Amino acid sequence: MKSIEASPELMLPGRKPIQLVDENGSAVGDLPDERVLRSLHRGMVLGRRFNRQATALTKQGRLAVYPSSVGQEACEVGATLALEDNDWLFPTYRDTVAVVTRGVPAAETLTLLRGNWHSGYDPYEHRVAPLCTPLSTNGPHAVGLAHAARLRGDSLAVLVFMGDGATSEGDAHEAFNFAAVFNAPVVFFIQNNQWAISVPLAKQSKAPTLAHKAIGYGMPGHHVDGNDAAAVYTVVSEALARARAGHGPSIVEGLTYRVDPHTNSDDTNRYRDPSDAEPWRASDPIIRFNRLLGVDESAYAEEADRMMAELRAEMNKDAHVDPDELFEHVYAEPTPRLRTQRAALRAELAADRGEA
Amino acid sequence: MKSIEASPELMLPGRKPIQLVDENGSAVGDLPDERVLRSLHRGMVLGRRFNRQATALTKQGRLAVYPSSVGQEACEVGATLALEDNDWLFPTYRDTVAVVTRGVPAAETLTLLRGNWHSGYDPYEHRVAPLCTPLSTNGPHAVGLAHAARLRGDSLAVLVFMGDGATSEGDAHEAFNFAAVFNAPVVFFIQNNQWAISVPLAKQSKAPTLAHKAIGYGMPGHHVDGNDAAAVYTVVSEALARARAGHGPSIVEGLTYRVDPHTNSDDTNRYRDPSDAEPWRASDPIIRFNRLLGVDESAYAEEADRMMAELRAEMNKDAHVDPDELFEHVYAEPTPRLRTQRAALRAELAADRGEA
Amino acid sequence: MAQINMAQALNRALRDAMTDDPNVVVFGEDVGPYGGVFTVTDGLTAQFGEDRCFDSPLAESGIVGTAVGMAMYGMRPVVEMQFDAFAYPAFEQITSHVAKMRNRTRGKVALPMVIRIPYGGGIGGVEHHGDSSEAYYTHTPGLTVVTPGTTADAYSLLRAAIESPDPVIFMEPKSRYWTRADLQLPARTDPMNRAVVRRTGQDVTLISYGSTVQTCMETADAAKEEGWDVEVIDLRSLAPLDEDTVCASVRKTGRAVVVHESSVFSGYGAEVVATVTEKCFHWLEAPVLRVGGFDVPYPPKDLEEHQLPHPDRILDTIARLQWEDQ
Amino acid sequence: MAQINMAQALNRALRDAMTDDPNVVVFGEDVGPYGGVFTVTDGLTAQFGEDRCFDSPLAESGIVGTAVGMAMYGMRPVVEMQFDAFAYPAFEQITSHVAKMRNRTRGKVALPMVIRIPYGGGIGGVEHHGDSSEAYYTHTPGLTVVTPGTTADAYSLLRAAIESPDPVIFMEPKSRYWTRADLQLPARTDPMNRAVVRRTGQDVTLISYGSTVQTCMETADAAKEEGWDVEVIDLRSLAPLDEDTVCASVRKTGRAVVVHESSVFSGYGAEVVATVTEKCFHWLEAPVLRVGGFDVPYPPKDLEEHQLPHPDRILDTIARLQWEDQ
Numbered sequence A, B: 001m002k003s004i005e006a007s008p009e010l011m012l013p014g015r016k017p018i019q020l021v022d023e024n025g026s027a028v029g030d031l032p033d034e035r036v037l038r039s040l041h042r043g044m045v046l047g048r049r050f051n052r053q054a055t056a057l058t059k060q061g062r063l064a065v066y067p068s069s070v071g072q073e074a075c076e077v078g079a080t081l082a083l084e085d086n087d088w089l090f091p092t093y094r095d096t097v098a099v100v101t102r103g104v105p106a107a108e109t110l111t112l113l114r115g116n117w118h119s120g121y122d123p124y125e126h127r128v129a130p131l132c133t134p135l136s137t138n139g140p141h142a143v144g145l146a147h148a149a150r151l152r153g154d155s156l157a158v159l160v161f162m163g164d165g166a167t168s169e170g171d172a173h174e175a176f177n178f179a180a181v182f183n184a185p186v187v188f189f190i191q192n193n194q195w196a197i198s199v200p201l202a203k204q205s206k207a208p209t210l211a212h213k214a215i216g217y218g219m220p221g222h223h224v225d226g227n228d229a230a231a232v233y234t235v236v237s238e239a240l241a242r243a244r245a246g247h248g249p250s251i252v253e254g255l256t257y258r259v260d261p262h263t264n265s266d267d268t269n270r271y272r273d274p275s276d277a278e279p280w281r282a283s284d285p286i287i288r289f290n291r292l293l294g295v296d297e298s299a300y301a302e303e304a305d306r307m308m309a310e311l312r313a314e315m316n317k318d319a320h321v322d323p324d325e326l327f328e329h330v331y332a333e334p335t336p337r338l339r340t341q342r343a344a345l346r347a348e349l350a351a352d353r354g355e356a
Numbered sequence C, D: 001m002a003q004i005n006m007a008q009a010l011n012r013a014l015r016d017a018m019t020d021d022p023n024v025v026v027f028g029e030d031v032g033p034y035g036g037v038f039t040v041t042d043g044l045t046a047q048f049g050e051d052r053c054f055d056s057p058l059a060e061s062g063i064v065g066t067a068v069g070m071a072m073y074g075m076r077p078v079v080e081m082q083f084d085a086f087a088y089p090a091f092e093q094i095t096s097h098v099a100k101m102r103n104r105t106r107g108k109v110a111l112p113m114v115i116r117i118p119y120g121g122g123i124g125g126v127e128h129h130g131d132s133s134e135a136y137y138t139h140t141p142g143l144t145v146v147t148p149g150t151t152a153d154a155y156s157l158l159r160a161a162i163e164s165p166d167p168v169i170f171m172e173p174k175s176r177y178w179t180r181a182d183l184q185l186p187a188r189t190d191p192m193n194r195a196v197v198r199r200t201g202q203d204v205t206l207i208s209y210g211s212t213v214q215t216c217m218e219t220a221d222a223a224k225e226e227g228w229d230v231e232v233i234d235l236r237s238l239a240p241l242d243e244d245t246v247c248a249s250v251r252k253t254g255r256a257v258v259v260h261e262s263s264v265f266s267g268y269g270a271e272v273v274a275t276v277t278e279k280c281f282h283w284l285e286a287p288v289l290r291v292g293g294f295d296v297p298y299p300p301k302d303l304e305e306h307q308l309p310h311p312d313r314i315l316d317t318i319a320r321l322q323w324e325d326q
Ligand SMILES: Cc1ncc(C[n+]2csc(CCOP(=O)(O)OP(=O)(O)O)c2C)c(N)n1
Pocket: A094, A133, A134, A135, A162, A163, A164, A165, A166, A167, A193, A195, A196, A197, A258, A262, C029, C058, C082, C086, C089
């Protein structure tokens, strides 16, 4: 076997996206075992329900905003289930389904989008970094954590999500390069849903595929059918294993489609034809798995119903945040000025309540 | 012929750097015509003398600092002579030889490094942007100017220099990508001298070559022997012609070596073995051309002597800058506050002179 | 008179500038067919074509850096940063190039360009969508920093910013995008570098800009009941600061409060305090105070009501201005 | 007592911190075998190995962002920005992540990291090598900003910064790197968040930090001849600001001048003026004035003598403090 350093062309993605299950649900490659296929299916079904539920919550005013990943569940779930326990996940704002798949309680995942606090879960508990909004800035964080783990001799890998649009930012580039130079155990999962708000991929990049960027950093790039959870899972698993084994980072591009608007407050009619989404609806990752496994969403209906009911119950609770919290977490200890400001706000609120 | 979009592998550089004149001065490919070869030779000889003279001026305290391009003259001169009159050049701090080759008077080129003002020439006169210090930030500028020209329907191309180290910065990436997406007439000339101050290329990038980055943006990448002025000239000329013709940007990597220290105030012994430079001294771009053309540096000795004498004369003059200038160019018109500050400084200086 | 809002006024300003000067080009993220996330560039691509108003790849440093190159070539680019915090990736281009190009080239290269930055909170956005970043720019010599507090100024200041021979950071108070006004456009207001007295009063001067001008006007109404006759100044231009207008007012009233959304510590208000104190020391009955955001990262939606200056807090601050001394 | 300079004191601080705590790692541009362009990291790679002190690719945002990830994993990264203006590419990482991580995670994720930034002019550098960027950081809640004015503090403050549970922007006055002092290390000075009275006096307080502390000490000597007894305060910590120490002094002297290299407009000095004025208004005999750089981009070598505060200019400013009123 040729080593990848000696044969740079091995870093290039194949001509066509890697596919293991085709649109008809037929196996066209080596599938992961049945147990994995079932958890992928389950994760996607629950993820879709979560997406729908969260969007509904925005309409009910219980969530301020929601960027849905409907249609992208194979990426969200496939890549995340490839993680081992010790591994870390660095999601973007759109990757709530990935975060929930990782085991973070649904309501905690939504804190940011609900508006009661910026990040709602303890990153150390599930090894999930906060949802990241400034595009591609999570890239260097992932590299740093991976590099620190490598320096300590801990065996783990880090999976970081980025959108197609985010690859245009300088931080994506710096993260790719640092990872390669440090030989850091990171997998960059580029979820190419072909839109960055209103901007289509063609205005974002002229690259043959985004996975073609990898060779420019000296790491392998893989191009995967992002609506095929089996392919995403398999390729990301291999890339994570490679990273854990000390062979360095890779880029995996999952080709999918943002079926829903950018967020609930976006209007796709301003920039794309409804027909644009049609081919992608047809290649729905869940339908494909229904066919492959011969069971449909109803297999998980009960579990999903329960989960959504719990989520609704959580979200319908009033989430009062103590205004004191404004000042509590800025530094390890509030500075004298913050203590003064806290006191002033307390006095103001007391006066409002007629206590003054 | 296959179109480059249909066959992405055409964007990859060849296995070995393009070479037209080998180390022995033998032609190993189609050479540019004799007239061009002579101007390349002349430019390199004058450039080397300029490098030596400028370094000497630092020792004499007439220049604050000088980043020499000794050994890199084939890149500096070869790429610059490929420019047509209407084209623009965007140099870095190290590219004074390129700027002088473009026709900017030597003393004006050195203003920044002398310390009397930031930039000493009129960028519009020779179509040369100011020497750029913040690494890779000139990339987006070059793209913008090129894009503006294209929008106006003006036929020109833009050549922008970057170092190997600079390719690690986010702005390099953003510039590459904007250029490709806008189809802007830009050629990115990466002068890979294998060092970024003390950091060797191996710690900067794991890419097979830096030219392999191009495919990740959907543009061609060329890898050239950067000590072969004929190759640099030819490849950059073709890339500029392609850009002018509306076919978009390219990356050209010139493989060379920083023979001198980073600047006169750097000490290479802190980070590299003197033997590291030996192979590169042997592939000196000027010796190669001496052999190819059967004439040596002495052919331009008189011209060089004259030029250096003029430069020394200029640099030995006192370059008094009126302190008023501190305030003149911040805005089109000094603000009231700047006028007050100017008056205060004038009063202070008058008092110092005993006029108060 | 038509009822139009600030977003529409800004849109009209861009439209008129593009009509008047073929060198004006607009670009950024989602500013093309989409018309911008706040609709400020709505319809420009349709009217002027893709060459005059276009989407760029998603990279703010690239956007600003590209605008620098375009301006060098004689164009007048107007670029949009989608939200305040998303201008930070462009900080190096702004501070090291946009602000310095004219100076470093001894006046040879001017950069007539405008960087539009929607800023401030009050819209229930998630983190990074509510920053008030003006002080970073006002401290950078070479930049002109302006912000409209009214719909009429939104039009006029943006026109002036585009016409300026110098680069302008144009801060748009995003919580005021939908503030409607009776307005017949085109119409110019005062010159860009001038502050304006929005309401005259004898007792105390409120000095503000952008989103909090309206808050100060409301405070002035409320103050009447407390017996204070409040003067309100809308700075409009933060850099340069129109000291004359500000000092004339403070010398008259003898008391002043600076109001802005941004965190107070080391913020722009400190400059106003320092300048006013230096120039008006002998007229001051009390120290010039500041009302602004607490010194914390901009809070999540549920807490932003506490962070933003509101009339009660401004009144409380006015009350602290040593009235007992009189 | 050994004679050591500030660069050596900083080097020793890094060395001792790395010895005491295996989680401390140092990285950045040219900090490895080269030892940093100012020699501050000299010998660390040799002593601690490539895993503890290493060169990174040339990208400041990447450096700071990587440090964030390392700190999340429990390390204490100390990164070097080669020069002030070359920290600007990292501005988004600093403002949007370094400053906010603890707050956004409700205290779950701390980022004990230090960003070392050589700052200021006076070394004859070319453009972009003389910026004083402290005000950008002091206005960013979540950051601690400190700067040593003496060689002893260089050691002590850097040790404290590395030990801090919060991210610290550590501004190193590059014109003072070679200032020698008699010093026996290790030795700790005052706590990091405290200002220090460097010289006591009765007539006027000079408030300064970093490179201009020494300038103020020289001014105080010169002022004696003019009959002024000058007190000099070295702030050391810019954010938070030690109001108590500053106000105690100003209440005593009744007069104050803030001195820094940075451009005055909207700079850090404005905060000091605003705070002192608010807290000490009734004790002030004159407005608190500022001496700093002109509001221009940092000038080329041949003009920097005019830009930098010098004792004469400070004395002239002291002279303007309404002495005739007494
Ligand atoms: C630095 C930065 N600039 C701009 C934005 C505003 N913004 C939020 S999402 C988005 C589009 C992102 O597209 P992509 O990376 O493809 O991710 P997707 O939304 O498709 O999942 C933009 C421009 C941001 N969040 N961060």
